[in-house]
Amino acid sequence: MDKREQILHIALELFYSRGYDAVGVQEIAEKSGVSKPTLYYYFKSKYGLLEQLLKEGCTRFVEGLEQAANFTGDLRGTLWACARVFADFAEQAPRFYHLLFSMFHFPHESAPYQAVRPIVRRQQRAVEQIFEAASGQLGNMHGRQKQFSLGFAGLISYFIEMKFEESKSGEICISDEEIYSLVHQFMHGIYS
Amino acid sequence: MDKREQILHIALELFYSRGYDAVGVQEIAEKSGVSKPTLYYYFKSKYGLLEQLLKEGCTRFVEGLEQAANFTGDLRGTLWACARVFADFAEQAPRFYHLLFSMFHFPHESAPYQAVRPIVRRQQRAVEQIFEAASGQLGNMHGRQKQFSLGFAGLISYFIEMKFEESKSGEICISDEEIYSLVHQFMHGIYS
DNA sequence: ACTATTATATACCGTTCGGTATAGAGGCGT
């Protein structure tokens, strides 16, 4: 692994476990086996390192989500596909997933939130788009697209969070059935 | 306002807007109009200040939630009462609410999360208790209490977050009808 | 009046923070 990758890897590990602000550049460099100027050579600042980390870790996820959110008439299927993208992401890159979603909730003026803001936006727009496209079919959701999209995203991410808390290894596995059940719950409530 | 209260007030404002780690004790003291040793006189450390802030701000909320979560046979009514407690809290202390819920998502090893952990626990237990009590009535939710409780909490907090993002003033108002609709959505899905 | 306790400030501690000036090593084309 080259040094640049190594730095990103260690930074993820540290930001994940203690948070961006609580981790010093010094420590990242030392644990990566490089000196500080090397880190500053690749990423021009601590913030730049965070940005790059997010950018390189999210590309596939966000693109996958946008593709899955392409509504073609089947709401259940579309929601299922989106939930699957979330779940795959959380399975394949659990630390990264956790870091990302914790940053979603940071104070809006903080540096970490500034860095995730574009990703939050893209993710939210993708999910909203589903319900906007579907509102043509389902009159009763008119004007409630935003409520539904946030509700859906909230349901998914809380479910994944629950899986993390259950897991001892830090790794999780989410079956297709679980996702189906979750989407079903969202669409038809807890009684069915 | 006495100095102790003033410090807590300013600390809330600063932690809310930039996060615990990014705010220095110096700044809190200066903006509160006191010197650092005064701050350390009332709260023995920066972390102690955070703990005290959370404790004093949460007591009423958590107690209210535990009371509302007392299941007496009416699931819809119980969920409604709980959601109302969340909403009241968010209305009455928006900054505090936001700070608290952002800390729920911090890295588990970080100092801020250590401080909110007991509150998270109490809150989760209260909501779980509802579904455990209700599972006697509703066979189909057996074994899924945790999923439901996290799903419910997720739905509520995402809804409130949405209200915050819509609001320009930072203050929000959540009507009884909105809460009813939210609980209904949770129980019967988005189609009804 | 004397003493003890509470509440406050000045001035300082060592450490760590994010970031950089400078220089050297290694390959690479000419």
Added chain:
DNA sequence: ACGCCTCTATACCGAACGGTATATAATAGT
């Protein structure tokens, strides 16, 4: 052999960090 570009380290910067030793007002009990 020379200059150029990429990569890396030593050693340092001023500022800010969390926290404290010490002194002093003010208040209250006796």
